Amino acid sequence: MVLQVQGDSLVDELVMLKDVDAGLDGVIAIHSTVLGPGAGGCRLWHYADGDAAFTDAARLAEGMSYKNAMAGLPLGGAKAVLRRPAGDFDRVALFRAFGRAVARLGGRYVTAEDVGTGVADMEVVARETQHVAGLPQRAGRPGGDPSPHTALGVFVSMAHAARRGLGRELAECTVAIQGVGHVGEALAHLLHGAGARLIVADVDSNRVARVAVATGAEVASTTQVLAAQADIFAPCALGAVINERSVEALRAQLVCGAANNQLATPGDGERLARRGILYAPDYVVNAGGIINVAGEYLGWTSEEVTARVEATGARLAAVLDHAEAQGLPPHVAADSLARAAIAAGRVRAPAMA
Numbered sequence: 001m002v003l004q005v006q007g008d009s010l011v012d013e014l015v016m017l018k019d020v021d022a023g024l025d026g027v028i029a030i031h032s033t034v035l036g037p038g039a040g041g042c043r044l045w046h047y048a049d050g051d052a053a054f055t056d057a058a059r060l061a062e063g064m065s066y067k068n069a070m071a072g073l074p075l076g077g078a079k080a081v082l083r084r085p086a087g088d089f090d091r092v093a094l095f096r097a098f099g100r101a102v103a104r105l106g107g108r109y110v111t112a113e114d115v116g117t118g119v120a121d122m123e124v125v126a127r128e129t130q131h132v133a134g135l136p137q138r139a140g141r142p143g144g145d146p147s148p149h150t151a152l153g154v155f156v157s158m159a160h161a162a163r164r165g166l167g168r169e170l171a172e173c174t175v176a177i178q179g180v181g182h183v184g185e186a187l188a189h190l191l192h193g194a195g196a197r198l199i200v201a202d203v204d205s206n207r208v209a210r211v212a213v214a215t216g217a218e219v220a221s222t223t224q225v226l227a228a229q230a231d232i233f234a235p236c237a238l239g240a241v242i243n244e245r246s247v248e249a250l251r252a253q254l255v256c257g258a259a260n261n262q263l264a265t266p267g268d269g270e271r272l273a274r275r276g277i278l279y280a281p282d283y284v285v286n287a288g289g290i291i292n293v294a295g296e297y298l299g300w301t302s303e304e305v306t307a308r309v310e311a312t313g314a315r316l317a318a319v320l321d322h323a324e325a326q327g328l329p330p331h332v333a334a335d336s337l338a339r340a341a342i343a344a345g346r347v348r349a350p351a352m353a
């Protein structure tokens, strides 16, 4: 089944999820299985209606196809979106029902944590299906919290982009980090270790104080951090942080961070380019977490996962090379390379298309 969702966004398969007794109401959107099983997390969130959940799932599934393709993973893209029941609900019943739905897909969809879900939920899913990752780590094997891997991928990408765009090593740079949660805090430690100066901001004052003490970072307010006097801006909190207003306020010459969907609109990527600010596309640099999830599912060693995460800098280099060669902004160059990788997979494996 191929469904038109919006604009030119297509999903290969759409599975509606409904189990009234278990409180399950949602959708699994499989965007592509050309490169391998559709992989992407399970989001549990409030949605106004089924259409809103469906649209979000389709958009996120397409994003996962591009992220997985650009990370060189043998995985397609998919996403599950579940509508959070109102009031109290039986979480175990809900995730068992979800696990049964994943099992029925026979491996075409691999799930993991996302916004609103956690390790405990995935352990419940694992009672029903083997097509789940994000489970507690076993010694010497990938698994567990993906955030340190995401931080490492952002760090190596930032080092490459700083050298290329600013002509400087990280030790000569000031980096403003917006959000020092799981990824931002780990990134702050890596940057501190590399000798970078840091400016940090977070709505959680305890977190920001802890990171400032540990790394000697200056603390900025959550409103000031965007316009901080820094060479590099690292969004590690929210999406859509690069928008019409913020592009004008930015003083950094490079944007490189972990947050998903940093550009409010594609036009904001063009605005960055017009201002001469280098943008390291979010889904290229923040793939460390999904690489760890892939390693867990596909049975790689921890060393292989680390090597693949460290190659994120080289993958960013390929995107920026393509952007320069074609005269494209980096976010457009990344999308075009991702689509080409999927199309090449379709040619190699027509039976899976």
Ligand code: NAI
Pocket (backbone or CB within 6 Å): 146, 147, 148, 150, 178, 179, 180, 181, 182, 183, 184, 201, 202, 203, 204, 207, 222, 236, 237, 238, 239, 258, 259, 260, 286, 287, 289, 290
């Ligand atoms: P998190 O929830 O642990 O950290 C986010 C931090 O941002 C929190 O400390 C929160 O207080 C702070 N924050 C929220 N609003 C803020 C604001 N207006 N200004 C400043 N700080 C604010 O999330 P995590 O896991 O660190 O992820 C960060 C971003 O990276 C998210 O956009 C996430 O989707 C993305 N991402 C995370 C991955 C991972 O492995 N955890 C993988 C790929 C992307």
